[in-house]
Amino acid sequence: MTDVHDPGPPAPVPSGAGRGLGPFVALPPERFAAEHWDRAPLLTRAADLPAPTHGFGADAVDELLSRRALRTPFLRMAKDGATLDARELTLGGGVGASITDQVSEDRVLRHFADGATIVLQGLHRTWAPVSDTARGLSSALSHPVQVNAYVTPPQNRGFDDHYDVHDVFVVQVAGEKHWRVRPPVLEAPLRGQPWTDHRDDVRAAAEQEPVVDAVLAPGDCLYLPRGWLHSATALGGTSIHLTFGVHVWTRRTLADDLLAAVGRVLDDDLALRRALPPGVDVLDPRTVASAREALRESVLAALDAVRDEDLAAALARGARAAERAEPLGVLAQHAAADAEVGPRWRVRDGLAARWEGPTLVTRVGRVALDSADAAEVGALLAGSSAPDDLAPRLRRRLALAGVLVSGPSSP
Structure with a gap:
């Protein structure tokens, strides 16, 4: 069942958002933020978007697989809803490259011909135009962005109905793909709440009528907030699409940083560092109950002791670790x-x-x-x-x- 609640007012739109969002949505940034961001899917056709800036296509796929010496996990493959073992896709690097897990284009070809989908992960680190486009989107949204490519053979589906724990902008690059999107079984899931924890609910929801039932052609873009169920099937020839995954910051992120800061304050509380008395029965719930009020007062005092600057510094550390700066030579x-x-x-x-x-x-x-x-x-x-x-x-x-x-x- 969908967890319905008021998402609250939309977040303010950063300056420069139009430039970064331009390759993905045709709506003004303010309207996208108010009506779709973290709320509802949005399908935008290629005719309403500028020319793509990602510079990605079939030639890029072949170059990455055959000449860039990729290693797992920059590549994975899936068939019939299951991910193939990485050892089925790799070989040794040969003389002068004592690496045992370089991508083997020959093995990839055999699996692809057998109906498996190619997933090129981390393209924001391996393909420069994709990296530039992702960095613009991240700047516009103020949330970290990663990019994967999905290359699906004709009439095949790489993954069954599922949801992601991050928002995605799906950009169709080549071929056509039939997408079906259904409402969430868990609204706004966190990173530690994957769809596999709700298999039965997802399976039941996949029988419902989709709210988006559309074929994406080259240049089309589909925005999906995290949690929305989706599956896609390639039509006709080979399908290539990019997913720009947005790993959103949430108030829960701030709560984790705040609780960690509270823990550091409590470390300095000598009374809490003292041992419990000899003979204490730690299996008796009354032991906890008797200490609960004193602990509550200590935690509240520690909470008040955490400064806004400490919380901001913790979030800044997370933000710096989540992405990398523009490449330089x-x-x-x-x-x-x-x-x-x-x-x-x-x-x-x-x-x-x-x-x-x-x-x-x-x-x-x-x-x-x-x-x-x-x-x-x-x-x-x-x-x-x-x-x-x-x-x-x-x-x-x-x-x-x-x-x-x-x-x-x-x-």
């Missing part, structure tokens, strides 16, 4: 940092920068600065100054720290 960056004729510099995308006093903390490391340099870098990050305004010494240091990159902005 190691040799090109090193050469540019020491070039006599200065290149054009800009602040690197996706830094998730935060200040801890005069220390700049980002996804790529920490840069300890004196107060004068911190003020200059703060102005740079705020957009009130440009890299050219920095002293060459400071500009070089930020370049080697990966805070600045040379060249035009990524698309």
Whole structure:
């Protein structure tokens, strides 16, 4: 049964959301946030969207499988609703590459010809145009994004009805796929609440009439909030689609960080660190009951002791760990940092920068600065100054720290 509740008011839409959402939805960002985000599916046809920016297709699939030396888990395959053992898809790397689990295109071909679906995982790390598109979407939504590709042979279905624990934007790349979408059996599931915990409910719900019953053609996009049941069948020729998975931050995320911070405060409470008396019966529920009120008072005091800054720092650490900054070329960056004729510099995308006093903390490391340099870098990050305004010494240091990159902005 669907867990129906009031989702509350829509979240505010970040500035720049239109650019990042543009390849996926035709609605204004405010309307998408109010009517669909975390609420309801949305199908957008290719005719209403700009030309794709992901640069992905059949040639990319073949290159990744045959020439990029992929290893599991960057690849998996599924057939009849079950995932194949990774050892069925890999071989050794040969002379000079003592790696035992490189993808074997020959084995993949045999399984694909037998009806198995190819799943290329983590494309936001292995295919540059997909990475750029994913980074734009993540910036627009302020939630981490990962990308997989699903390559399904004709008239086959890779997975049975199921739900995901993250939102997805499905982008059809090649061929056609028939999608059926049904309401959730568990609304807004968390990452620790997979569909396999509700197999019977999912199986029963899969017999209901779908709320979306549509064929996606190349360029079409389907948004699915987490929890919505779905299955898809390839029609005619080979189908390729991308899923941009959005791993949303929730209030439950904040609750976990808050409880962890409360635990650290309780660690400093000497009374709680004392041993229980000899002879205590820890199997007797009355033991807990007698201590419950005192524990409650200690927990409430610890809760009040957690500062907003502590909670914000914990969330920032999670955000920095969830994604990586814009890629940079190691040799090109090193050469540019020491070039006599200065290149054009800009602040690197996706830094998730935060200040801890005069220390700049980002996804790529920490840069300890004196107060004068911190003020200059703060102005740079705020957009009130440009890299050219920095002293060459400071500009070089930020370049080697990966805070600045040379060249035009990524698309």
